[in-house]
Amino acid sequence: MDDAHASREGIEQALYSLLPTGLAGVDAARGRARLRTLTTLRWLAVGGQTAAVLFVNFVLGFDVPLGPCLTVIAASAWLNVFLSFAMRDQVLLKGWEAALQLCFDTLQLALLLGLTGGLSNPFLLFLLAPVTVAASSLRPRYSAIIAGMAIALAALMPAFALDLPWYAGSSLYLPALFEWGHFAAFFLAIVFFAVSSVRLSEDEARLVRAMDAASVVMAREQKLSALGAMAAMTAHELGTPLATIHLVAKELAGDLKPDDPHHDDVRLIAEQADRCRDILRQLSRSREAEDIVHANMPLSSLVEEAAAPFKGLGVSLNVTWSAGEDGEPRIPTIRRSPEVLHALGAFVENAVSFADSHVKAAASWTDKQFMVTISDDGPGFAPDVMPKLGEPYVSQRGEAHLHGGDMGLGFFIAKTLIERTGGRIATRNRTPPRKGAIVQAVWPRSALESLESERMQINGPTVET
Structure with missing residues (x-):
């Protein structure tokens, strides 16, 4: 395995080590909550609960146990006051600390609902609030605890809940079937919202981490580009002083007699200056020393380099190239994009890792677009992976899916880079009886075509004289 391949593998391993991986990493990234957020939500709940109780008691004239209800509401207010003195407002709570506060909120809501009708109270669905907050910000185990606590308290309400407040001197009795139907709706809502929030939060966290990995790759590629440009500039700037050193050394060597003790030292200086000039000349001629953002190269050379x-x-x-329908015979010149080089290299690496014996990278072009097709004779993409291929942390092939190998981050990064350059990706398996996978990248010509090619299309080819 050569240095370039080892370097790519080292970068991928570094990305996996720096970024959290798997569900544990997702949980770690989303297992914290800000104290200010919870206290703000609690103040809103205190205000809303107080307004609702007072409205029902004084405006609607229902017989509400006002003292106990306000006492339960005051407990939330006092908790906020205590937390404001005990902790900094902007502190990030640990998972268990936030879970304890949300458990308190769940218990407080359940007691308030129990004082105002229990399962008959239409505001029962407000018990979803702490469960949804936990599911969207805490680890799944804490969300499950709070959801289970809310369901258990709702199921116990018929045993301790007071009657639903109604006009003084009369009572409203709802059948038990209605209450248990209300509980069933509440139970299903908790399960649905909790699971949905957890899944959406995990997907968002994975996507953010994958995009961060893509940014790391791009930063590396741009840094290499800047180093190449700096090397070219350094070679140009050092050429003149080295030429002066070489000339002076030659003149000194000519003036000194062969038996002079300094003759060999001066000759050595001239030889080393010559060697430095040769090295700088090679750097100046190297394609890698050019400014990679503005360099131009044939489409075939770009695929060969990748x-x-x-x-x-x-x-x-094997790397091949040919003109498609309506494509000119001459190989088009395109901008040498680090994004395209990294993406195509990732697709080729993936094909080589799964191929049985053969991989083909074919470049083609028409008058409207460029295409690069990479195919192999391996097992192909697993049917259950095809619809999700290109999503972060999705296994690419059947074997990797079965054995928990490649998690698809490299494919996601490559796909993202292709799309950032104006292209699109198509994936499919080869038609039986042939086996293997095909990945095709397609760009409109305007996305990659070099400035020289655009000028030739406008002004026509330049005739050398």
Whole structure:
């Protein structure tokens, strides 16, 4: 395995080590809550509960146990006052600390509902609030505890709840079937909202981490580009002083007699200056030393460069190119994009890792678009993976899916880079009886075409004289 391939593997391993992986990593990233957020929500609840109790008692004239209800509401207010003195407003709570506060909120709501009708109270669904907050911000185990607590308290309400407040001197009795139907609706709502919030939060956290990984890759590619440009500039700037050193050393060597003790030292200085000039000349001629953002190259050369690090790894890797329908015979020149190079390299690496014996990278072009198709003779994409291919942390092939291997971050990064350059990705399996997978990247010509090619299309080819 050559240095380029080892470097790519090292970068991927570094990404996986720096970014949280798997469900445990997702939980760690979303297992905290800000104290200010919880206290603000609690103050809103205190205000809303107080207004509702007072409205029902004094405006509607219902017989509400005002003292106990206000006492329960005051407990939430006092908790906020205590927390404001005990902790900083902007502190990030640990998972268990936030879970304890949400358990208190669930208990407080259940007691208030129990004092105002229990399962008959239409405001029963407000018990969903702490469960939803927990599911969207805490680890799944804390969300499950709070959801289970809310369901248990709702199920116990018929045993301790007071009658639903009604006009003084009369009572409203609802059948038990209605109350248990209300409980069933509440139970299903808790399960649905809790599971939905957890899934959406996990997907968002995974996508954020995957996009962070893509940003790390792009930062690395841009840094390499900047180093290449700096190397070219350094080679140019050092050329003149080295030429002066070489000239002076030659003149000194000519003036000194062969038996002079300094003659060999001066000759050595001239030889080393010559060697430095040769090294700088090679840097100036190297494609890698050019400014990678503005460099131009044939489409075929770009595909060859992307595939070069993966040749000689036990699989036959062929690179071909040809004009498609309405495509000119001349190979088009495109901008040498680090995004495209990294993405195509990732697709080739993936194909080589799964191929049985052969991988083909084919470039083609028409008058409207560029295409690069990478195919292999491996097992192909698993049917259950195809609809989700390109999502972060989704296994790419059947074997990886079964054995918990490749989690699809590299494929997601490559797909994201292709889309950022104006292209799109299509994936499919080869038509039986042939086996293997095909990944095709397609760009409109305007997305990658070099400035020289655009000028030629406008002004026509330049004739050399």
